Amino acid sequence: MSDDSADERPVAASEAGEHEWPVELAGVTESVVTTLGPNERWNVAALGVRAPEGVGPATATTWGRTRTWRNFRERGEGYVQFTRDPVDFAEAALSVREEAEPVLESADAWVRCAVDRVADGEDGGTQWVEWELIPQDSEVERRVVPTTNRGRAAVVEATVAASRLDVPAYDRETLLDRLRYFESVVETAGSEREREAFRRVRELTDAEW
Amino acid sequence: MSDDSADERPVAASEAGEHEWPVELAGVTESVVTTLGPNERWNVAALGVRAPEGVGPATATTWGRTRTWRNFRERGEGYVQFTRDPVDFAEAALSVREEAEPVLESADAWVRCAVDRVADGEDGGTQWVEWELIPQDSEVERRVVPTTNRGRAAVVEATVAASRLDVPAYDRETLLDRLRYFESVVETAGSEREREAFRRVRELTDAEW
Structure with missing residues (x-):
């Protein structure tokens, strides 16, 4: 690769x-x-x-x-x-x-x-x-040495889960469990920018978890 | 950033x-x-x-x-x-x-x-x-334009879940559910290299899911 x-x-x-x-x-x-x-x-x-x-x-x-x-x-x-x-x-x-x-x-x-x-x-x-x-x-615009941040990935996964909340084919409780887990990953491994992103996910998602 | x-x-x-x-x-x-x-x-x-x-x-x-x-x-x-x-x-x-x-x-x-x-x-x-x-x-060694692959991130998350399977503080069924989910992400979004990585996770993990 x-x-x-x-x-x-x-x-x-x-x-x-x-x-x-x-x-x-x-x-x-x-x-x-x-x-x-x-x-x-x-x-x-x-x-x-x-x-x-x-x-x-x-x-x-x-x-x-x-x-x-x-x-x-x-x-x-x-x-x-x-x-x-x-x-x-x-x-x-x-x-x-x-x-x-x-x-x-x-x-x-x-x-x-x-x-x-x-x-x-x-x-x-x-x-x-x-x-x-x-x-x-x-x-x-720029090339850098790529890094892996679990918090950044958790924000991406949270947007996937959030966008499925209104899709009948998905179980809502399972999605909310995932959102809770990905939020905990952001808290553990994210920087302030990932925490800000997760606050946006919360604001933009019509659900409580 | x-x-x-x-x-x-x-x-x-x-x-x-x-x-x-x-x-x-x-x-x-x-x-x-x-x-x-x-x-x-x-x-x-x-x-x-x-x-x-x-x-x-x-x-x-x-x-x-x-x-x-x-x-x-x-x-x-x-x-x-x-x-x-x-x-x-x-x-x-x-x-x-x-x-x-x-x-x-x-x-x-x-x-x-x-x-x-x-x-x-x-x-x-x-x-x-x-x-x-x-x-x-x-x-x-090299700088590139970083890309986001959900499958790659799912491999990282799977290693975290797998390494917690023997830690009493974590609920085993929850971890196995997560492994199932991350495997599905690899199947959906990963390339052959992520699928190979997930096979390694399976080989190296003493559990069935």
Whole structure:
């Protein structure tokens, strides 16, 4: 999984056509995506980017009639960005947030992607659409030595649990138990930034635990 | 939390004395530490590095009479390293692994630290020792754009749950439920490397779930 050549890669992909992701995609990479809405502001949302299997583009799935779904359909593109900031991630996942500019300050890298609908269906009463993500342009803002913080990961997991609370297929008590556990992880291993993110999760979630 | 100057930092700390961590420490950063044993081989273990509160060195706590505790006491140092590889992390956390060389191939950076015992005590029948970690030397192998993979985080959480199975203070069924959940996250969001890591967790854990 290491990449010795990371520092030597061009920051922006060549203009000749072959645009690349400036990160190693493997499995599903949790990103933040901004898409331009009808009000000409950039909607900020969470998006899981699935690595290509063999050849072919990366894909992502939108669930339901979300703003990202609407803006992908109407604009055909979005800015996929990679941030370590747990507050930005929590707000992207759970709130309606709009910005005047497409790239968040906390983004370590962004990729402007054209999106193409390649499949759709229904699962448990929710319409889903699968999109191919075709990089058009990208920029790396900074490269660092990555670190692992259990609190940061617990914020991500908490947003997943919180967003499932109103989905009938999931057991509510199990989700609330998970939220309690992830909150305890944030208290043990998080920094002040993760604690701030968990306060946002609480504010944005209509439940008590 | 961003650090615009990351690329300009010296790779190795100056020889003048003030050695620095080549990563941003915040809250508890999960690392892998190697320590030299009496057999002159490097023991590989997991170590949570707690960021300094205000001024002062980072700290870490060892629980019980582990190899890391013994080698810290007898050698007074260890190589703290930052890896994104879930297999290396799982083996460090759950197995006895020894290497001829102190730095793992997957390490994005390492820091040779002198360690000083600054506190000790007992918690639930387990002796703990808190150590100050004083960087002596460090090297960055590569800098990249960090990414978030829920599967990778789930491997880390699974090692925490697995290592608590024999601790009476924790409810076994709750831990097994968590292992089931984290395995499902690996299946959904992990790449083949996270699935391999979870197989190692299963092999190294004396429980069925």
